Amino acid sequence: MSISADRRRARILAEVQRLGSVRVVSLAQHLGLPAVTVRRDVAALADAGAVDRSHGSVSVATSRDARPADGPSLGLLVPAVGQYFGEVIAGAREAAGHAGAHLVLGISSYEASADRDQIEKLLRSGVEGLLLAPNWLPSDQPDTQAWVCELAVPAVLVERRSTLESPAAALDSVSSDHHHGVLAALRHLSSLGRSHVALVARRDTWTAHQVRSGYVGGCELLGLTAESVIDGVGPQMDAEAVADQTIRLTERGVDAVLIHNDQDAIQLLPILRARGLRVPEDLSVISYDDIFAALGAPSLTAVAPPKKAVGAEAVELLLRRMAGGVAAPPVRHVQLLPTLTVRDSCGGPAR
The missing domain is CATH 3.40.50.2300 (Response regulator)
Structure with a gap:
């Protein structure tokens, strides 16, 4: 059974902290994971400053901001x-x-x-x-x-x-004040004349709950129709099924959708386009996170929490x-x- 990227990276970090330094190939063998997957996870950990990597090896991060003798x-x-x-x-x-x-x-x-x-x-x-x-x-x-x-x-x-x-x-x-972020997105859609807004929501995380409650309260405040929440979306999103639900909602009058998060929005855009739904002509789309949003086709209007x-x-x-x-x-x-x-x-x- 496959494990999530979060669990894999937690295991990788724990093992690197235990060993101090280890070759990526050896780490993959020890954890029973494909080497290409471990390399990708190590790259994400290195980008976040959790580990250092060099010439096929990974070690505990030490270099760039090492603690002074008296630093907390x-x-x-x-x-x-x-x-x-x-x-x-x-x-x-x-x-x-x-x-x-x-x-x-x-x-x-x-x-x-x-x-x-x-x-x-x-x-x-x-x-x-x-x-x-x-x-x-x-x-x-x-x-x-x-x-x-x-x-x-x-x-x-x-x-x-x-x-x-x-x-x-x-x-x-x-x-981050996610209620404010969602309200900013809904206010922009309202200014464009969009009045029937759906939400494509991630599974139960703290941010997802804040986005959901902000959506309900924001639609009520602005007089928008909170049409539907496409629920249960997660890292293994069934993009085809979500696209089917989105298209059915447009047939009921939905003219805009807020998607949490960028990754899901970018996956949905080409499927919607292949099925004849044009963005933005038929459906305005805003994503929530703004990590990859600019890379969408078309580029996505997005809310960026100040991470x-x-x-x-x-x-x-x-x-x-x-x-x-x-x-x-x-x-x-x-x-x-x-x-x-x-x-x-x-x-x-x-x-």
Whole structure:
């Protein structure tokens, strides 16, 4: 049975951290994975600064922002490396380097049970503060989040916000305001005369829940018809089936679609075109993430959460918290606003 890229990369990183340095071919054999797949995952980990690679080998990242003798060590827990969280990591790493701090990465692979294990490993490595993107959903019970308040070092939530009734609300947090991002997309569609908007949604992740709730609230606020949510889309998306559902919705009057995320939108465009549905003439399309959106055909109008800025702001907030001492600063819940980049996939006003 195949495993997800997130799980593979978590396994690869754990093995590299155990061995210190290993040839990619040997790593692939040890993990029982194709060498080409391991090379691709190692490249993603290297781009995120989690490992170094050179001449067929991979090793623990050390070089570019190695910690000064007196610099603090910060742990960063993320559910995945690559795409979305790759940019968060890059922002955190850059900010830590500028501050003379050292960043240690843990990956929990979107499994709630892995969060505590990874945090224990980070703490054993000697980190003095934690940046946490735990496997939470807005629907979680408040008491399931309380454990993050019991950690022995200061912690800041990254791209997560606790419920107000949870003890974790007492922690600092930095996140993207996805409701604002979705509203910006819907407002642009409305300005073009599009009034029947569908949502193609990813599976249950924190961002997916925020996009869904932002879609419902934004359509209500702007007087748009929230036609339908094409649900259950994930990394193994059945693009043909999603295209079929999208076409059926256009037959019922849908004239625009918001797709979470870029990868799914880019897969759908050529299928829709092959079946006679023109973008943007028949259907305006906006994607959510803006990682690959400019590479679509046509290029995709897209919402970009401020991923790198979230990582950088979280590091700065954690360092302030660690330096606060007795006169600790007040708790901050920071939300950064996504931006909308208009490209070719929306067209002009609807006829």
